[in-house]
Amino acid sequence: MIDVAAAIIEKEGKFLIGKRKKGNHLENKWEFPGGKIESLETPEECLIRELKEELGITIEVGGIVAERIFNYSGKEIRLLGYRASYISGEPILNAHEEIKWISAEELNKFDFAEADLIFVEKLKRGLDTNVRWVKRGIKMPERELFRDRIHWAITLLASALGSCNRLLISSSAEKNKRIVGLSYNGSLPGQPHCDDVGHHMINGHCERTRHAEVNLISNTDEEKLKDSHVRALGTPCLKCLKDLAGVPVAWIEYTGYYNNQEFQPTPEMIKEIFGEDFKLLHRDIDWVELFQEIFDRLSGPGGIFNRLGYRIKLVKEPLEK
Ligand SMILES: [Zn+2]
Numbered sequence: 001m002i003d004v005a006a007a008i009i010e011k012e013g014k015f016l017i018g019k020r021k022k023g024n025h026l027e028n029k030w031e032f033p034g035g036k037i038e039s040l041e042t043p044e045e046c047l048i049r050e051l052k053e054e055l056g057i058t059i060e061v062g063g064i065v066a067e068r069i070f071n072y073s074g075k076e077i078r079l080l081g082y083r084a085s086y087i088s089g090e091p092i093l094n095a096h097e098e099i100k101w102i103s104a105e106e107l108n109k110f111d112f113a114e115a116d117l118i119f120v121e122k123l124k125r126g127l128d129t130n131v132r133w134v135k136r137g138i139k140m141p142e143r144e145l146f147r148d149r150i151h152w153a154i155t156l157l158a159s160a161l162g163s164c165n166r167l168l169i170s171s172s173a174e175k176n177k178r179i180v181g182l183s184y185n186g187s188l189p190g191q192p193h194c195d196d197v198g199h200h201m202i203n204g205h206c207e208r209t210r211h212a213e214v215n216l217i218s219n220t221d222e223e224k225l226k227d228s229h230v231r232a233l234g235t236p237c238l239k240c241l242k243d244l245a246g247v248p249v250a251w252i253e254y255t256g257y258y259n260n261q262e263f264q265p266t267p268e269m270i271k272e273i274f275g276e277d278f279k280l281l282h283r284d285i286d287w288v289e290l291f292q293e294i295f296d297r298l299s300g301p302g303g304i305f306n307r308l309g310y311r312i313k314l315v316k317e318p319l320e321k
């Protein structure tokens, strides 16, 4: 899957659109500017970089507007649209034939690339991204987005089972919309846990535990793991990446940084060892928002908290160090 991000940039009630250059693929179609998300880059970082490169402008990226997965000439593409505010810079024409600031009423006058029509529709309805899905029921593509969040939530919960409290991490594998593997870091089967007998430190690493990714590989049928989408907590180390690349899994996403010291991957190393197409992406996740959305849904019609008659309200409080 190829990940592409687009920015719906707003300035004084108008939105920035660009016409694709002649000779380019989809020439003369209008689009919301953006580009391909690189390895180890968040969609937000990608948009800031692309808008600097393509139009020479500085933006601030806000919340997600829509996500869409579609097939384009046999390739699966995931398009993520984000709201953004214009900060500075006079737009220049590097990658576009023409650009325009237009109001939502003018959207109909332009011939948009098909993939961008989802944003056009959203803009016509007014960007109601603050309305929770709970209120209007979950529809496509929000359902895809929601499944992604549920799978992250499941992955996170599994980390609490980790038995080495130097690091509680977990990973999961998704294939055909289902979780086919779930694991956390822990001791070998039948061996004592760090929690009970202490860590076994060698060169700054606890060698008693097996990394979550290694457990994922050994606990999941190879057929299921092959071409799956792996989610991981913490930056995967180079050793685990190599094992996952060997399966091979389709792509890997991780959230939350972890320093693996001498086994820490860098974008250069990834390219050199695993090749250009290896996909390791970082995701920023607001866990309070994520779990609140899940709990809100469960306080809505048919949800367990609805039947129990209460809602759960999450609060983020900084830890006292
Ligand atoms: Zn340990």
Ligand SMILES: [Zn+2]
Pocket (backbone or CB within 6 Å): 211, 213, 236, 237, 238, 239, 240, 241
């Ligand atoms: Zn590892």
